[in-house]
Amino acid sequence: MTQTFFSRLQPGMRLELGSYTFEAEAIKTFARQFDPQPFHLDETAAEQSHFGRLCASGWHCCAVFMKLYVRNGETALREAMGWTGAMPDRGPSPGFRDLKWLRPTYAGDTLAYRSTLLAARASQSRPGWGLMQSEIEATNQNDESVMRFVSTVFISTR
Amino acid sequence: MTQTFFSRLQPGMRLELGSYTFEAEAIKTFARQFDPQPFHLDETAAEQSHFGRLCASGWHCCAVFMKLYVRNGETALREAMGWTGAMPDRGPSPGFRDLKWLRPTYAGDTLAYRSTLLAARASQSRPGWGLMQSEIEATNQNDESVMRFVSTVFISTR
Numbered sequence: 001m002t003q004t005f006f007s008r009l010q011p012g013m014r015l016e017l018g019s020y021t022f023e024a025e026a027i028k029t030f031a032r033q034f035d036p037q038p039f040h041l042d043e044t045a046a047e048q049s050h051f052g053r054l055c056a057s058g059w060h061c062c063a064v065f066m067k068l069y070v071r072n073g074e075t076a077l078r079e080a081m082g083w084t085g086a087m088p089d090r091g092p093s094p095g096f097r098d099l100k101w102l103r104p105t106y107a108g109d110t111l112a113y114r115s116t117l118l119a120a121r122a123s124q125s126r127p128g129w130g131l132m133q134s135e136i137e138a139t140n141q142n143d144e145s146v147m148r149f150v151s152t153v154f155i156s157t158r
Numbered sequence: 159m160t161q162t163f164f165s166r167l168q169p170g171m172r173l174e175l176g177s178y179t180f181e182a183e184a185i186k187t188f189a190r191q192f193d194p195q196p197f198h199l200d201e202t203a204a205e206q207s208h209f210g211r212l213c214a215s216g217w218h219c220c221a222v223f224m225k226l227y228v229r230n231g232e233t234a235l236r237e238a239m240g241w242t243g244a245m246p247d248r249g250p251s252p253g254f255r256d257l258k259w260l261r262p263t264y265a266g267d268t269l270a271y272r273s274t275l276l277a278a279r280a281s282q283s284r285p286g287w288g289l290m291q292s293e294i295e296a297t298n299q300n301d302e303s304v305m306r307f308v309s310t311v312f313i314s315t316r
Contacts, residue, residue, distance in 0.1 A: 034221035036228055050249065058251065059221050063192035066217050070194055091208065093216065093259060095307075100253040149253075 005088045006130050006157040008081055009120040015076035017068040017113040022056045024107040030060040055104040061147050068113050091154030099149035111138040130157045163246045164288050164315040166239055167278035173234035175226040175271040180214045182265040188218040213262040219305050226271050249312030257307035269296040288315045
């Protein structure tokens with residue numbers, strides 16, 4: 001009997017999505033476009049702020065999650081499941097829950113991102129589709145948790 | 159008797175944060191950096207996807223909220239409250255709840271962002287500080303809701 005990809009999803013499965021070092025220039029470039037607050041734009045201004053040092057926009061930390069997820073998510077999922085078949089269709093993400101920025105990400109910090117599967121269940125509203133719910137976490141080089149949220153994506157159950 | 163800024167916050171208060179048109183080039187530039195999926199990168203590939211047309215990364219829609227909030231939030235808040243005094247200190251955002259991407263944002267769409275104050279309460283853990291909880295919503299040029307989330311920020315009660 002052939003098992004579907006969906007039926008093989010195991011809550012607790014953990015995927016390492018890779019890491020990214022937030023260099024000062026990248027922090028400032030993102031901030032100039034999307035979050036031009038002094039502590040994301042300029043070292044001296046950051047020293048005078050409650051952060052004390054140049055640090056990345058929380059949205060920059062989110063965007064880097066997406067970058068790593070797109071680049072490494074499928075490979076990590078295949079490896080964790082020992083899956084070599086075709087990947088099931090995936091739908092759009094309806095959103096996320098409970099995003100927490102727990103600590104600043106300072107210039108030079110390296111964040112490692114991982115995803116832990118919380119649940120996989122059939123969708124009530126879309127036959128043939130299931131919902132994968134995962135906790136996403138980023139930790140810095142001191143193994144401190146800096147960001148956490150719960151992500152949901154649609155995935156084919158076929 | 160002088161009222162503090164914090165004590166004058168009224169749930170239901172609505173702030174218009176401005177609008178932004180998602181041009182195809184900006185959608186692709188964001189996607190190349192942070193969300194390189196075919197339907198965010200290329201018109202032809204997008205036509206063959208479940209979206210049907212080039213559309214913006216959900217994280218791009220979030221980042222543009224931040225851009226408009228930084229640019230226009232303070233002015234909108236002053237106007238809504240009739241406040242001409244000094245602005246209270248604001249702390250970092252501890253995070254967001256319940257982000258929903260309700261509809262795609264297609265190339266050429268213009269999103270208008272607004273914030274509605276849900277609650278303002280004193281912080282239990284940080285004396286002298288309060289928490290402002292707001293619903294953020296973006297609607298497109300057809301007045302359809304495309305994104306919604308609940309934001310929380312620390313603000314001085316003094």
